[in-house]
Amino acid sequence: MTEIPEHLLKRSQEAKAKADGGSAPPAEAAASSDDDGETIPRSLLEQSQQEGGPATSGGGVATIAPPAMAGPSGNTHRLLTVVKSGSIQDVKANPGDKVHVWPHLLAPEFTAALFITAFTLVFSLFINAPLLELANHNATPNPSKAPWYFLGLQELLTMFDPMIAGVTIPGIVLVLLGFAPYIDRNPSNAPEDRKFAICIQTIHLMFWAVLVIIGSFFRGQGFNFTYPWDTGLHGIFHL
Amino acid sequence: MANMIEKPKQSLPEKLQQGATAAADWMQDSQFWTSIFRPGSIFRKGYTDSPRNRSYVIMNSVLYHLHPVKVKRHAVKVSYTLCLGGLSFFLFILLTITGIFLMFFYRPTAAAAWSDIESLHTQVSFGLLVRNMHRWGAHLMCLSVFLHMARVFYHGAYKAPREFNWVVGVILLKLTLLLSFTGYLLPWDQLSLWAVTVGTNMMGFTPVFGDQVRFVLLGGKQIGAETLLRWYVLHVLMLPFVLVIFLAIHFWRVRKDGGISGPL
Numbered sequence: 001m002t003e004i005p006e007h008l009l010k011r012s013q014e015a016k017a018k019a020d021g022g023s024a025p026p027a028e029a030a031a032s033s034d035d036d037g038e039t040i041p042r043s044l045l046e047q048s049q050q051e052g053g054p055a056t057s058g059g060g061v062a063t064i065a066p067p068a069m070a071g072p073s074g075n076t077h078r079l080l081t082v083v084k085s086g087s088i089q090d091v092k093a094n095p096g097d098k099v100h101v102w103p104h105l106l107a108p109e110f111t112a113a114l115f116i117t118a119f120t121l122v123f124s125l126f127i128n129a130p131l132l133e134l135a136n137h138n139a140t141p142n143p144s145k146a147p148w149y150f151l152g153l154q155e156l157l158t159m160f161d162p163m164i165a166g167v168t169i170p171g172i173v174l175v176l177l178g179f180a181p182y183i184d185r186n187p188s189n190a191p192e193d194r195k196f197a198i199c200i201q202t203i204h205l206m207f208w209a210v211l212v213i214i215g216s217f218f219r220g221q222g223f224n225f226t227y228p229w230d231t232g233l234h235g236i237f238h239l
Numbered sequence: 240m241a242n243m244i245e246k247p248k249q250s251l252p253e254k255l256q257q258g259a260t261a262a263a264d265w266m267q268d269s270q271f272w273t274s275i276f277r278p279g280s281i282f283r284k285g286y287t288d289s290p291r292n293r294s295y296v297i298m299n300s301v302l303y304h305l306h307p308v309k310v311k312r313h314a315v316k317v318s319y320t321l322c323l324g325g326l327s328f329f330l331f332i333l334l335t336i337t338g339i340f341l342m343f344f345y346r347p348t349a350a351a352a353w354s355d356i357e358s359l360h361t362q363v364s365f366g367l368l369v370r371n372m373h374r375w376g377a378h379l380m381c382l383s384v385f386l387h388m389a390r391v392f393y394h395g396a397y398k399a400p401r402e403f404n405w406v407v408g409v410i411l412l413k414l415t416l417l418l419s420f421t422g423y424l425l426p427w428d429q430l431s432l433w434a435v436t437v438g439t440n441m442m443g444f445t446p447v448f449g450d451q452v453r454f455v456l457l458g459g460k461q462i463g464a465e466t467l468l469r470w471y472v473l474h475v476l477m478l479p480f481v482l483v484i485f486l487a488i489h490f491w492r493v494r495k496d497g498g499i500s501g502p503l
Contacts, residue, residue, distance in 0.1 A: 098309040102296040105306065105315045112322045113329045120333065120379065124371030131360070134353045135432035137461070144433040146441075147423050149381055149416055153441055166444035178409045180392070181402035189395025190503055201392050238430050239378055 044079045130238050143223045143236060151215030152208045158223060173204070305490060313502045319394075320499065323387035327415075328486070330380040337373040338475065345425070347471035349464035352427035377419050384415045396500035404492040407485055414482045421474040427467060435470075436462055 020042065099105075146154045156165035176183065184197050191198060220226035220236050228236070249257075266272055267284040276282045279295020286292060294308045313319060344363055345355045359366035388408060391397060397405035424435045439462065443453045458465025493499060 097312040099312050099315060100290070100293040100297075100309055101302075101306045102293050105310060106296075106302070108315065108317055108322070109325055112317075112325055116326050116329050116379070117333060120330075120372050120376050121368075123375050124368055127371065127375070128367065129371045129374035130428075130430055131353075131356055131426055132429040135349075135427045135429060137432070139429070141429055141433055144437050146434050146437040147420060148378075149419070150438050150441070154437060157441070162441075162444040163446075166441045167446060174409075174413075178406055181397040181399070181405050184398070187398060189398060189500065191393075194395060197395075198393065201389075205389055238434075239374070 044082075047079065132238075141235075142221055143219060145215070145219070145223075145236075145238070148212060148216055148239065152211035154223075155211040155215040155219075307494060307498075310498055311501070314499045319502065321386075321390055323383050323390050327380055327383045327387055330376050330383060331482070331486075334373060334376050334380065335479070337369050337376065340369050341373060342475060347425065347467050349427065349467055352425065352467060356426045356428075377422060381415060381419050384412050388412055391500075394500055394503065398500075401492075401496045401500065404489060404496060407489045407492065411482065411485050411489060414478060414485065418474060418478045418482065421470045421478060424462070424467065424470045425474065432462060435466075 145151060153166065153170060156169060159165065160169070186194060186197065188194060216237050217228045217233065218225055220231045226236070264284070267282075273283070277295070277299035279292045279299045280286070281296065297303055297306055297308045341359070344359045344366065346352060356370070359370060361367075391405070391408065397408075420435070420438060423438075424431045439453055439457060442456065443449050445452055454460070456466075456469065457463075458469050
């Protein structure tokens, strides 16, 4: 249950008092608003007070002692209990905002599938996959590059010993990545609570992105550093 | 003279339209049709858009293996998921279809592989186009799987109860890269040979059994005809097989873990 701000409570009390013709003192109105929003009808409350029964409120069930005789106006019925729905049946506070998968999910999915197919098709109409000369073990191209997604590793190999660049760093990264949910014990998924995790991951992703970009575009003959606008991409970048 | 007033003659297109409607009605009423398209299918006669039929569309079709009848409203927001997981899966399907086409024209031997690709370009209808789609689709899939991982991380979607599905996802990422890498060798040109040489040299650095791993994967000390056959089998059979199993677990766990993660 969310807490109701003070000024709103006051305002609702005033409004209730006004609706009752101004006769009910504000204190009583406050008492009747104790139970979470569901008020017992005023006439019943007054009746029970006349009968001297305790006007209990606040719990799930308000019980009133049976009167010794019929009411003042000769009524033989009386209020025994007010049973709130929450106390005897499981009422879902939030029924959940759900939508049908068809068409609300299938339609966008189908559109996305069409879009990606069309994009690949059009791209393929205009740009051909590379096919160089027949493989030749005796003619090493210069530079020799791994596929782009491994160029980060190849770039690391230029900086560190193979044992570190080829095994230790990628090994640690893969283990940390795979076990991320068990390392990050922070239950929140709100960005403001996860500054550290987001920082680390962004640095990690950018680390590989930058290395891949350098390896792809800034490494020329002999895998030496070069600028793509000086040498051109021909021969140094293949997909 | 006979009565000159005749019934208004139907034009040919009208007749054809009537005939087609009658044929479609007959078809949709047949036992054959109703046995294929179960109640709620949009292909059944008199499909109406009702909540009941919307539920039946999923419940009574093979899609029930993938999707529940209803999902939380935020789960269908494209701005939340960017559809990256779905796109990765569609690309996998696209790659499977184009890949099967390519298999008809390719022999994984050192003597034939390159010239098969060459003649695919010049002799086979749409051969070059399909190969292009396979290649660019593969690069796109690597990218979309990577971006999917980033999206899931930034949403904190790997947290309980979805921890294990993250682990499955990381395995899928590695399998995707391996699939791409094994496919890289198959054209058997200078680009594939030397890219794979550089890549597999890194494997040799694996401690303790690095050389053995490299030997098994290459089928020898260096890349050759044996490697081509091994990587072909890995690429078209073994890795897709393993990937599909992990995909099934991945999708199943999305539902079992309560649908996709909530909004931030």
